């Protein structure tokens with residue numbers, strides 16, 4: 001049966017958390033970390049002292065670190081002996097360097113998706129973590145939600161027969177500001193790195209890892225704005241859409257021999273789903289999220305660190321690398337290049 005335990009309940013010793021960056025997602029996630037019974041918000045780092053101070057005041061963080069002429073706020077945060085684990089909420093383009101720095105300082109890590117820009121960068125980070133003996137987890141929150149566990153149970157129990165086809169859509173109208181990270185190459189902009197983890201999530205759960213892809217995109221500037229991806233599998237298929245130019249239904253549908261499961265919108269943070277059988281009768285299940293839905297991943301990271309594990313069985317390193325390899329392959333096909341990174345698409349002409 002899907003996990004129904006309160007994710008806020010302590011599972012062991014209290015961990016000191018350091019929050020890296022003060023942007024949009026850091027502001028959403030931090031209250032869910034603070035709500036854990038065995039969490040203490042030790043520090044926050046920012047490029048600017050004013051942002052660090054404001055964030056610390058807003059969320060009750062003990063210490064506010066910022067860049068100065070000698071050191072970055074981030075270097076100061078990872079040097080703080082009371083910080084056990086850092087939550088990294090910078091744009092994707094910064095994740096690789098930031099994680100390597102944290103690992104050198106011996107800190108455990110939860111890093112936002114996309115974990116890195118390339119699979120090679122992900123391998124380098126995880127190898128460094130293995131050598132240093134620190135815990136690292138990609139914060140792909142959807143994986144930790146009780147609804148996902150419940151859907152997985154139903155699929156395994158044969159509720160819709162053998163799954164054969166998955167459709168997953170995630171789209172919204174991106175920011176008008178052209179300097180926003182989503183439109184900037186240096187930040188790993190475009191829809192793919194931001195949302196591939198979500199549209200891949202449901203096909204991967206229902207059908208396994210795809211054996212191949214075909215993908216096309218329409219670009220805005222040098223990054224992907226509207227991408228269509230077909231995933232192929234031995235006996236099944238998936239159609240995925242990622243858009244930064246249109247508001248989509250943000251649904252996922254898993255179709256099997258005997259029925260289908262419709263994951264509620266938005267499918268990366270769904271709180272309900274329906275099961276429709278071959279006669280058309282529909283049953284709905286509700287799986288409300290605690291807080292904003294981030295405490296589940298933070299509970300799992302906390303439990304793993306308390307137990308001395310280096311990775312989580314729910315989001316193992318192997319899956320993070322596999323996901324980055326899939327993104328590399330899709331990006332190679334759509335010809336999106338991030339010049340500051342070791343790039344998979346560099347040698348190919350852009351397709352659009």
Ligand SMILES: NC(=O)c1ccc[n+]([C@@H]2O[C@H](COP(=O)([O-])OP(=O)(O)OC[C@H]3O[C@@H](n4cnc5c(N)ncnc54)[C@H](OP(=O)(O)O)[C@@H]3O)[C@@H](O)[C@H]2O)c1
Pocket residue numbers: 021022023024025026045046047048051052089090091092094112113114139141181187193194
């Ligand atoms: N799990 C989720 O639900 C979810 C949702 C949205 C985003 N995300 C992920 O979270 C990460 C951050 O996204 P966001 O929407 O929070 O972005 P954002 O609002 O732009 O915030 C990113 C923050 O990173 C810091 N930063 C450090 N170096 C930077 C640089 N070179 N350029 C810009 N900012 C820099 C800045 O904080 P300081 O000014 O304090 O240094 C900035 O506010 C991305 O990887 C994204 O995919 C996850």
